Amino acid sequence: MPTMFGIVDLFAGPGGLGEGFASLNVGRHAPFRIGISVEKEPSAHRTLTLRAFLRDYGGRHGVLPQEFIDFHAGRSSEPDWSAVDSEAWQQAVNEARVLELGTEAAATAIDGTISALKRKYDDTILIGGPPCQAYSLVGRVRSRGKIGYVPEEDARHYLFREYIRVLDKLRPAAFVMENVKGMLSSTVESRLVFEMLMEDLASLGTGRGHHYEMRAIRVLDSRASLQEPNQPSDFIVRAEEFGVPQRRHRVIIVGIRSDIAGRASGAQMAISGMERTVRDVIETMPALRSGISRGLDDAATWQGEVRGAAQLLADISKGKESRALCDAFMSVAKQLKHCAPKLRATTQLPDGYGSSNDALLQWIERPELGAIAQHETRGHMASDLGRYLFAAVFGCVRGYSPKAADFPLMLSPDHRNWHSGIFNDRFRVQLAGQASTTVTSHISKDGHYFIHPDPMQCRSFTVREAARLQTFPDDYLFLGNRTQQYVQVGNAVPPFLAAQIAKIIYLTLS
Structure with missing residues (x-):
C-alpha cells in the first residue's frame, strides 16, 4: 500500500497550510491526513472545524453536502452539521481543537493524538508556525508603545518552544515551520531569535537517535527543490514564484529526519515560474x-x-x-x-x-x-x-x-x-x-x-x-464576523503554495 502520513498542524489559523497538505493527490493517492489541527482563536477554529467536516464528508460521499451549498449561497442559516453527517462531524470535532498552545490542556490533547497517529500511519509530519506578531518588525514597533511592555517577557517570543516540544515528542519524518521575514532579525535578550530557533532544532535527537537536517526551498529554472542553506535568507520563500498572485515572502524551514534526509537532494518538481496577477x-x-x-x-x-x-x-x-x-x-x-x-x-x-x-x-x-x-x-x-x-x-x-x-x-x-x-x-x-x-x-x-x-x-x-x-x-x-474573516484570510498560508510544498516533501519521502 502507498505510504500514508499523519499530520499535526499547530497554530493552524483557518487552515491554509493544512489545506495544502490535505488536498494533495498523487495519482489517486492522498498521502497526507490531518490528525489534529490546533488554533486558539474561536472564529478561526470554527472555520477550521467546518473545513475538516467538508473534507471528511467529501471523502465519504464524493460531493459537497447540499446543506452546505445552500448555507454557502446564503439561502439558509447554518445547519446542525452533526445532523447532516454525524460521523463526519465527529471526525471534524476530533481533528480541529480550540486550544492554547503552552497550556497543560493543549499538551495533553496533542500528546494523546501523537500516540494515536504513530499507531495509525506509516509516519508523521509536523506543520505550522508560531504567531508572527512578536517576530515581525511591525509587531515589535506596535508592542513597544504599550505601557510596561518588556520584549523578553512576551510569551509569543517563546511559543516556538512549544513547537519544538511537540516536534521532539512526535519525531516526524519531516516538519514545516513558517513565519515572517522579520524573525530573521528579531532579537530577545540581545540574541537573534532565528539563531535560538536553529540551535533548538539542531539539538533534537542529539545522543539519542536521529536528528533533523534543515533544508531550504530553492527555485531555479522553474523547478523547486530542497537544498542545504548557506545563509538564513535562503529560507525565504517567494509565493509569486509558485504561481500565487501575491508578493508574499515568508521564512519556511523544512526539516528532514536524518535517516531519510539523503533523499532530499534528488527531489524536485516543476513549477509555473510565471507571475500571476x-x-x-x-x-x-x-x-x-x-x-x-x-x-x-x-x-x-x-x-x-x-x-x-x-x-x-x-x-x-x-x-x-x-x-x-x-x-x-x-x-x-x-x-x-x-x-x-x-x-x-x-x-x-x-x-x-x-x-x-x-x-x-x-x-x-x-x-x-x-x-x-x-x-x-x-x-x-x-x-x-x-x-x-x-x-x-x-x-x-x-x-x-x-x-x-x-x-x-x-x-x-x-x-x-x-x-x-x-x-x-x-x-x-x-x-x-x-x-x-x-x-x-x-x-x-x-x-x-x-x-x-x-x-x-x-x-x-x-x-x-x-x-x-x-x-x-x-x-x-x-x-465569524467580517473583521474576523479578513483577519483569518490575512494570517493564512496560501493553500496553493502549501500544496506545492507538500508535493516537494512527498517526493522527498516517497
Missing part, C-alpha cells in the same frame, strides 16, 4: 460599489459622490503633464452618469464559472457551488472615496501606486504626518497587471492598503477577493 483571480468577479459609512448610503448617493470627485480631479489635472489623468477622470465621470447603479453585495456566479483551463482558476473555482460567498463591500467615509478613486486611476495611468506626495492637496487627510513620509503608502492600489502586495491581517482595519484597481468600483477588496489573492478555493467559507 490580481487580474487573473478577480477580473471575473461581479463588479460592486463600496458603501458610504457615514450618512446616506444608497447607489444614487454613492454615484454622485464618486462622479463629483472624478469631475473635480479632472479639473485639477488639466495641466500638460497630467493630460492622461485628466482624460481618465473624465471617462469615469461620464460612465458614472450613464451606468446602471451597482450593488454592494452579490452571490452571482461569474460567467463561465468552473470551466476554465487555467490551473490556478481550476484550483479556486468549484463547479458544485451555486453562488459566490462573502463578496460584499465595506463602507468608506465619503472623503476617502476621492482618495480611492485617485489611487485607482493613477495606478491605471502611471502603472504604480501613488505616494502621499502624488495626491492633490484637496485630498490630503486631516493628519499632521501626511507629508512627513511616514504615511507615504497610506493609500495603496493593487495593480491589476501585477501580483498584489502581501495580504495581511491589517486588511481588516480599513482597506486603505488594498484598493481595488477598477476606478469604477472605488472600494477596497471584499473578503472573497482577498481570499482569492491568498488562493483559497471558493468553497472555503470563513466563519
